[in-house]
Amino acid sequence: MSEEFTLVWRRLADQRRRQRPALSIDQIVRTAIQIADAEGVQALTMRRVATDLGSGTTSLYRYVTGKDELLELMVDAVHGELEVPEQPSEDWRVDLALIAHRQRAMALRHPWFATEVGSRPPIGPQALRWIEFALTAAGGVSRDITVASALLGAVNNYVLGAAVNELSEQEAQRRTGLTEDQWRAVVAPYIREVVIESGDFPEATRRIIDAVDLNHDEQFEIGLQCLLDGIAARVTGA
Amino acid sequence: MSEEFTLVWRRLADQRRRQRPALSIDQIVRTAIQIADAEGVQALTMRRVATDLGSGTTSLYRYVTGKDELLELMVDAVHGELEVPEQPSEDWRVDLALIAHRQRAMALRHPWFATEVGSRPPIGPQALRWIEFALTAAGGVSRDITVASALLGAVNNYVLGAAVNELSEQEAQRRTGLTEDQWRAVVAPYIREVVIESGDFPEATRRIIDAVDLNHDEQFEIGLQCLLDGIAARVTGA
DNA sequence: TACCTAGTGGGTACATTGTTCCCATCAAGG
DNA sequence: CCTTGATGGGAACAATGTACCCACTAGGTA
Secondary structure, three states: OOOOOOHHHHHHOOOOOOOOOOOOHHHHHHHHHHHHHOHHHOOOOHHHHHHHHOOHHHHEEEEEEEEHHHHHHHHHHHOOOOOOOOOOOHHHHHHHHHHHHHHHHHHHOOOOHHHHHHOOOOOHHHHHHHHHHHHHHHHOOOOOOHHHHHHHHHHHHHHHHHHHHHHHHHHHHHHHHHHHHHHHHHHHHHHHHHHHHHHOOHHHHHHHHOOOOOOOHHHHHHHHHHHHHHHHHHHHOO | OOOOOOOOOHHHHHOOOOOOOOOHHHHHHHHHHHHHHHHHHHHHHHHHHHHOOOOOOHHHOOOOOOOHHHHEEEEEEEOOOOOOOOOOOOHHHHHHHHHHHHHHHHHHOOHHHHHHHOOOOOOHHHHHHHHHHHHHHOOOOOOOOHHHHHHHHHHHHHHHHHHHHHHHHHHHHHHHOOOHHHHHHHHHHHEEEEEEHHHOOOOHHHHHHHOOOOOHHHHHHHHHHHHHHHOOOOOHHH
């Protein structure tokens, strides 16, 4: 693999037209995304994709070199859902918030995305399209592209981490095959005993008992506003 | 699985003493972590763990219900590396920074952690130990535990996302079996042609050509300080 | 028109994995 | 000494990714 390795995106470009193709890469990627969204990456098998497309399993290998490449294409494809405004507003803060919210929504729509992007740097055409817009928006923060890029990266980090954390419980349920109720019925007593009743974790106990339970949206918004505040301070200050 | 499902942590507790056990859960988990650290999760197979331990493959199932549970134990085990100070300092900002840095260092030491935690909420004993400290430190930010917890969560999001993003390139190399040099030799020309020479992505081009290349540490620090600034503003303001 | 060639679909088969089943072994208690 | 239950681990199976191979077909060529 190390010798003749080429990026998918290269091969997509000089893809000669095929004679009466029965499938298309787009179709395959779309089907794969549907499966992974609905049933988790663990349910994403080549046979399954083929079955859903009504084709033979190994026919897929005419379009995609393997499952790995399929996942790479999926990661880029969902970037295509990120709608890019014609131009950034005049308020960088509004723009960065919009970027954060759209990225988060996308990551939550595709629960496999946040983990899969962890080994697939998004450099496909759709990702580039989005990055270009994000950098344009970040240009409103600072004319210094180094600063702008670093701060955009910070927002990106926050959004991705928030998605990973938010999804972890849901994905744990999927992995174990438990419903949300069953999950709670297993975890709650454990937490009560080990955390609360043991007395070993007073702060965690306080957190569980006294804290208002913010939903994920509120929680996300608080952190995001903090980060944007910090960015604002750094920019106006310098 | 849905009927007789119990958390690992339960079973760890009422683990009856075994007669002349040849292995131990700790030993198995440690070995698994070593393999995953050195060669990636893809190299982590039950047979491999057994081989490294000089035992039969299926003997592992006397200690662990399956690979999934092993990964759960691994995720908790690495939390054990997070050294907890006897008590938080008087400066919450120092404490949160320390938390962020230690968590990041741990995530980078174990490249599989950030993605695996995405489907395994850390509720094991080692994770609880760390969370307790983190909440104590966050108590310095605000007496309101709801606020403190939300802001700590923001830091946590940022750190995790930073790790995922930072590791993505390295993990891509591992997945493709390319060295760092080979990887660059493949990606660089692609970026040059598609991003720079195409003229389609002026901001991205500016980013690549004009921006000073910050290393990951610097990049992390900038975002972290922004976030802490934002937290500080929110707390003193309110 | 007849034929050739390269691209295409897809079945078969194999290696690798997680995991279940089963049996031999062995420590400890009666 | 014998019984019992726990333990190590081999054999075997199901699921999966994928290489290999063959049949078929469209479109150009003689």
